[in-house]
Amino acid sequence: MADFVLNQWWLLAAMILSLVPLVLQFTRDGVMPTLETLDRRWIFLIMFWAVLVPIYYIGVTGETFPETPSALAEATFEEIERLEEGDRLLLAFDFDPASEGELGPMATAFVKHAAEKRLRLYFMALWPIGPQMIADAINEIILVDYPDMVYGEDYVNLGFKSGNEGVIKVIVTNLRELYTTDARGTAIGDIPMMEGIENIQQMDLVVNISAGYPGTKEWVQYAVTPYPDRIRLVGGATGVQAPLLYPYIPEQLPGLLGAIKGAAEYESLVNAAYGGDDTDPKYLEALRRMGPQLVAHLLIIGLIIAANVIFFLNRRRVARS
Amino acid sequence: MKRDTLVWTLLMVVGAAALFGRAVFTTDGMGREYVEAVPVGADGQQIQFQASTYGAFLAAQAADPNQTDIQFSLPRSIGLWIAALFTLAILSFLYGDNPFYRIAEAIVVGVSAAYWMAVGFWTVIVPNLLAKIAPGMIQGWAMPGLTGPEADQNLWYVVPMILGVMLLWRLAPTGAWISRWPLAFIIGTTAGLRMIAFLHGDFLAQIRNSIVPLVVLTQEGFDLSASLTNLIAVVGVLCCLAYFFFSFEHKGMVGHAAQAGIWILMITFGAAFGYTVMGRIALVAIRLEFLLDDWLWLIDPIGRRVA
Amino acid sequence: MKRSVPLLITAVGGFALIVAYFIPYTEALGETVAVWFDILAAIAFILGGGNLLKQHLKKISDRGPGWGYSGVVIGSFLITLFIGLSKVGVPPLAEFPDFAWSGDFIGIGTPFWFIYQYAFVPLTATMFAMLAFYIASAAFRAFRAKNLEAILLLGTAFIILLGRTFAGVALTNWIDPTGPFAGLRIENLTVYIMSVFNTVGNRAIMIGIALGIVAVSLKVLLGVDRSYLGKE
Numbered sequence: 001m002a003d004f005v006l007n008q009w010w011l012l013a014a015m016i017l018s019l020v021p022l023v024l025q026f027t028r029d030g031v032m033p034t035l036e037t038l039d040r041r042w043i044f045l046i047m048f049w050a051v052l053v054p055i056y057y058i059g060v061t062g063e064t065f066p067e068t069p070s071a072l073a074e075a076t077f078e079e080i081e082r083l084e085e086g087d088r089l090l091l092a093f094d095f096d097p098a099s100e101g102e103l104g105p106m107a108t109a110f111v112k113h114a115a116e117k118r119l120r121l122y123f124m125a126l127w128p129i130g131p132q133m134i135a136d137a138i139n140e141i142i143l144v145d146y147p148d149m150v151y152g153e154d155y156v157n158l159g160f161k162s163g164n165e166g167v168i169k170v171i172v173t174n175l176r177e178l179y180t181t182d183a184r185g186t187a188i189g190d191i192p193m194m195e196g197i198e199n200i201q202q203m204d205l206v207v208n209i210s211a212g213y214p215g216t217k218e219w220v221q222y223a224v225t226p227y228p229d230r231i232r233l234v235g236g237a238t239g240v241q242a243p244l245l246y247p248y249i250p251e252q253l254p255g256l257l258g259a260i261k262g263a264a265e266y267e268s269l270v271n272a273a274y275g276g277d278d279t280d281p282k283y284l285e286a287l288r289r290m291g292p293q294l295v296a297h298l299l300i301i302g303l304i305i306a307a308n309v310i311f312f313l314n315r316r317r318v319a320r321s
Numbered sequence: 322m323k324r325d326t327l328v329w330t331l332l333m334v335v336g337a338a339a340l341f342g343r344a345v346f347t348t349d350g351m352g353r354e355y356v357e358a359v360p361v362g363a364d365g366q367q368i369q370f371q372a373s374t375y376g377a378f379l380a381a382q383a384a385d386p387n388q389t390d391i392q393f394s395l396p397r398s399i400g401l402w403i404a405a406l407f408t409l410a411i412l413s414f415l416y417g418d419n420p421f422y423r424i425a426e427a428i429v430v431g432v433s434a435a436y437w438m439a440v441g442f443w444t445v446i447v448p449n450l451l452a453k454i455a456p457g458m459i460q461g462w463a464m465p466g467l468t469g470p471e472a473d474q475n476l477w478y479v480v481p482m483i484l485g486v487m488l489l490w491r492l493a494p495t496g497a498w499i500s501r502w503p504l505a506f507i508i509g510t511t512a513g514l515r516m517i518a519f520l521h522g523d524f525l526a527q528i529r530n531s532i533v534p535l536v537v538l539t540q541e542g543f544d545l546s547a548s549l550t551n552l553i554a555v556v557g558v559l560c561c562l563a564y565f566f567f568s569f570e571h572k573g574m575v576g577h578a579a580q581a582g583i584w585i586l587m588i589t590f591g592a593a594f595g596y597t598v599m600g601r602i603a604l605v606a607i608r609l610e611f612l613l614d615d616w617l618w619l620i621d622p623i624g625r626r627v628a
Numbered sequence: 629m630k631r632s633v634p635l636l637i638t639a640v641g642g643f644a645l646i647v648a649y650f651i652p653y654t655e656a657l658g659e660t661v662a663v664w665f666d667i668l669a670a671i672a673f674i675l676g677g678g679n680l681l682k683q684h685l686k687k688i689s690d691r692g693p694g695w696g697y698s699g700v701v702i703g704s705f706l707i708t709l710f711i712g713l714s715k716v717g718v719p720p721l722a723e724f725p726d727f728a729w730s731g732d733f734i735g736i737g738t739p740f741w742f743i744y745q746y747a748f749v750p751l752t753a754t755m756f757a758m759l760a761f762y763i764a765s766a767a768f769r770a771f772r773a774k775n776l777e778a779i780l781l782l783g784t785a786f787i788i789l790l791g792r793t794f795a796g797v798a799l800t801n802w803i804d805p806t807g808p809f810a811g812l813r814i815e816n817l818t819v820y821i822m823s824v825f826n827t828v829g830n831r832a833i834m835i836g837i838a839l840g841i842v843a844v845s846l847k848v849l850l851g852v853d854r855s856y857l858g859k860e
Contacts, residue, residue, distance in 0.1 A: 040765040044415045047764040051602060052609050059613060059620025065794035070819055097749040098756040101607030102600050128440040128673075131734060132744060139371075139736070162445045162673065163666025165514055169645075170662045173655055177663055180471040181448055181464065184721065184732060189469040221522035222514075226649075239600025243593045246822060247831040251530055252522070258822075259596055260603040261792040281623040288622055289606050294793040296602040296760070301789055303768040304782060311772050356737075361722050370737050400746030407747060411754035415761055427697040429751040430680070431704030436748060438677040439712025439740070443733050445670035449663070463729040466721070481664040485671035492678045498630045501857055503668055505634035506641045508848060508856050510665040513642030516845035517649045523838035527831050554828055561832030582832070584780055589829025591781040592821055595788025598767075601760035608757045611750070 004057055011056060015049050035310050043303065050299045054291035064287040065294070073265035076255030077113070079205060079234045081273075085118040087204040088197075092219065093137070096129035099211035099238050104133075105263040105286035106236035107209050109270045111137045112283060114207075115146045116274040120193050121155040122203065124179075126167055126214045131160050131183060140282070152182075152191045159183030164214040168222040172231070175199050201230040209236040216245055220252045228252070236262065264290050325417065343617065349375070349626060351618040352405070354397035358390055370394065375618075379628035405616040408608055450485075453478040531558050557585050635851045641665075642849040681705065704747075711739045784821060791818025 005012060022042050026034045058064060069077070083089065091110065095103045114121055121142075123134040134157050142149050149155055158179050161167045170178050175197060181187055188194045200206065200223065208219045216235035223231045234255035237245055242258030249256060257266050263286035271279045343351050357373040360366075373391045381391045410425040448467075452459040456472040484503040491500035533554060537547035563575055564582030571579040613619045618626060641661055648658025684698035692698075710716070717739045718731035733740055773779045790796040796814035803813045810816060847853035 038768070040769075041416060043765045043768055044761040047605075047761050048415075048609075051605050051760070052613070055606060055609055055613060056620060059610075059622045062622065068797065068815065070815075072819075072823075097753045099600075099604065100753065101603040101605070101757070104607070128437050129744075129748075131440075131444075135734070135736070160440060160444045161449070161666060162441055162669040163662070164669065165518070166510070166662045166665040166669065169514060170659050170666065174659050176471070177659055178449060178666065180452065181467060183444075184466070185448070185464045185730060186466040187468045187471045189471060190466065218518075221518040225518070225522035225526060239596040239598070239603070240593075243589070243596050243822065243826050244830055244834075246827040247527055247530065247834050249823070249827070252526060259599045259792075261599060284622075289603055290793060292606045292609075293599060293602050294795055296764075297598065297789040297793050298795060300598055300764060300767045301786055303764060304771050304785075307768045307771065308773050308782075366725075367719060367722055372736070396742070400742055404746040404750040407750040408754045411751060411758065414758065423694070423697050424700055425751055427700035428704045428747060429755060431701040431706075432708045432743060432748050433752065434677045434680045435705045435708035435712060436744065437673045438709060439733065441670035441673035442713060445667060449670075450667050461727075463727070465724040465727045465730050477660070478667075481667040484664070484668060488668060488671055489675055489678065491675060492682060497858075501630070501634045502637055504856065505637040507665065507668055507672075509638030509641030510645060510661055512638070512845035512848045513645035514662070514665075516642070516842050516849070517646055519838040519841040519845075523834045524842070527835050527838075531831065550824055553824055557825070557828035558832050558835075561829055562835065565832065565836045583777060585825055586829050586832075587777045587780040588784045588821065588825040589833075591784025592788050592826040594781070594785045595792065598760075598763055598785075598789060599792055601757075601763050604753070605757040605760040608750075608754050 004061060008056065008060065011053065015053065018045060018049075032310065032313065035306060036314075047296065047299060050295045051292040054295045055288075058288050058291040062281070064284060065290055067264050067268040067287060067290070069265040069269050070262075072249070072256055072258075073262060073269060075250070076234045076236075076257055076266060077269040077273075079232065079255045080110070080113050080117065080119075080207075083117060083119055083204055087117075087119050088122060088202065089114050089119040090122045090124065090200055090203040090206045091134075091137075092124050092126065092206065092208040092210075093130045093133045094126045094215045095133060095209055095211035095238075096127055097132075100133070101289070102238050102260050102263065103209050103211060103236060104136075105260070105267055105289070106257055107133060107137050108141060108283065108285065109263065109267045110207050110209065110236070111141045112145075112274070113270045115142060115149060116270075118154075119204075120153075122158060122193075123156065124158040125160045126164055126218075127211075128160055128162070131157070134159075134183075145280070152186070153193055156191055156193055157183040165218040165222050168214070168218055171200050172223050172227060173199050173201075201227055203231070206231060206233045207235070208233060210241065211238050212241060215241065216253065216256075217241075217248075220245075220248050224252050236266075260286055260289050260293060328416070329419075349618060352398060352401055352616050354394045354401050355391055356394040356397065358392070372397075374625040376625050376627045379626075383628060401616060405612060408612060412608075450478055450482055454482065531555055557581075561585055631854070631857055634857055635854065639849055639851065642845070677705065677709070708740075708743055711743065716740070784825075787814060787817050787821060791815045 022034075080089070091107075091114070093107060095107075111121070123138070125131050125134060138155070138157065142155060159182065161178050163170075167178060176188055179188055182191060196202070206219065206223065208216045210216045210219075216233070216237055219233050219235070224233045228251075233253055235245065235253060236257040237259075239259035242256065242262070245253060245256055257263055267283065267286045271283055275283060340351075353375065355373040355375055355378045356370040357377070359369050359371050361369045378391045378393070381388045407425050407428075410421040413419055414422040443463075447459060447463060452464060452467055452472075453475045456467060456474055460467045460472060484506060487499050488503035489500075490496055531554060533551040535548060535552050535555065537544040537551060539547075560578045560582035562582070563578035564571075564580075564586065566575075566579075569575050610620075610622075614621065614625075621627065644654070644661045645658050648654045648661075681702065684701045687698040688695045688702070712733060715729060715731060715733050715738075718733055718735060720727050721730045721732070724730045731738075734744065735741060771778070771782055771785075773782050787796075790799060791814040796818065800813040800815075803809050805813065811820065844853065848856070
């Protein structure tokens, strides 16, 4: 920490300088009047620093917080872990760059885990931007770290189809009606790993990473619920979505990763099992992102407490007068 | 000079000076993209430029100063700077509305709509509609890989094509009723899909998930903790439903149950708020990581600039 | 004709899917209807783009406030659309070099990819990132522990916010993780709140919403609710 302060003094100086006018206002007008009339842009600025400084600190030092996986993250991990080499895993990437901050690390960890297990990966998307997320996963993980995996034999990108839940409704009984080709335009019949696949009931597990509609809820409703003995699903969801999916656990959804914390827990499990002592830092993305989370969460708590202190002091003052 | 103008001017001058200093006076500089030329295809005739790193460039230069496999990419570097400026333009709205934000916002709208259209055309309309009606033509044009039973003609697909044309009639100044037919189809199928799914997946399944033993017996005997949890689960759902039930006045037992339901819902909303905050912070973190890492080269968490 | 045919189409489309759910022999019918629905969803993208163009062209012709920005919308829309639809700069697939239109329209390094990577990603991702700042402002302005309900909401939010970071672990590290009070460690409290109280609350909401959707769907399919057809 001391080294960081000494070497990166300019960052701290910039932060302090930017907040000088606020401090001056506090000293000039007093704490209470300043807080009561606080311009929201000061809150924006403080939030900016609360996220930026930890990112910078972790980026420079490489330090991260230890993660203790929750039972739900372990259940998700175990769902993939129990699969055998060559088993079929459907990876539905239903998210876009707007939620990549939360879901990108999950996607990375899922693909790494599946590739380590030598599963056969079937990528698809219900979001129009999903194919780009799939391309990122293939280009940055499979092609770089698992070059022995062969397209068409070990993994295939089926791409995007429009229709939201309508797509799930079709592919649970007839995949080939909609997916006549893969994303590259190769006929499904010419792809070796598609041989004998008629519908997604033949998948050994479905992993859905979703940022909203359509997403895990629709996969539960249209795939798992009608075929509970044949389709098993685990999900990764954004912070907004995750609490809404808890009623499905565990009967309809045996595993769920919620927001960046869920990603960090799962990441730590995958790295502990397959990362070795020298894990590539690209597989520590969620763990790094937990730093800014900590400071920003504390800031939010601080803001709520400060606002309530003002509220109750004012109420007491009004009651007295 | 107005205060806002002064702040904007100051921010721009300081920012531009800092960027200039960073780009010119530091050893490694900032904001450059590198690519690697990779031969593709059966005969390796085509060259594809894949993303590389400054670190890989340095390593390749050290091995062979005349190498051209990994090289600086001007178009991608310009793209990176545009992406950074777009990021700053959107963030500038936090200070106040301004033309940079407005332009960026307009570009988001235009690019997103066109992007979705292009994706819809190439991934659904061509392979799932046109290739079904005229497979030979589509095979000879954009999908040479379309072979076998997937290339069979199916003229039933003329129906969604006609419905599609009727749907687009909505854009025409007259004959709005024509678009009601496909709209009715969309509404009807959505209702059909959702009615069963919500009834089965949510209504019935959630009632079933709520039917749990209130006295949990394990091999060790009575499990107080699990029993209490199940009791809360069952009674809690009933209390929340009592609050949603407006056919009775919320008085007496119903009133008490509804009040308990409100408390549980408040805890639920508190949890949702906590999770929402968590999600939003991660979204801002990735953008600031982009600025600090990809653009400014101030941090290098995954070692992309190490030879 | 203008109203009765759409009502019939609605009922046939919807009931075909419902019947397919119960009678396996009609599964293919359900699939066909769902596939047509999926194709219309793609055509709806075109309708959306066309509508956007129409609205902004009107704004320009009316010289309404901010019409210049409408020009930017149309410019970026048309450029992206042209590049996307005409596969500008997209090389043919390596295995089919003679088919000029066979290339991957979102392939890396293509102009369409440039638009995605350097415009779409930063713009949309930063738009959503802005919410973090507004939620901080809302936290300061909106949350007041005025009564028991508000205290429950705030208390839960505090526990979740602490429990989902290392702060929760650090604050209650002194409680023995294997002892009888282990459940009071903040990270364990978080798990308990999520898996019990949050599940219960959301389950009740889910049951309520499901009933609402079933009712609305039935009204639409039976022709009781015709609001989607607009006025005569």
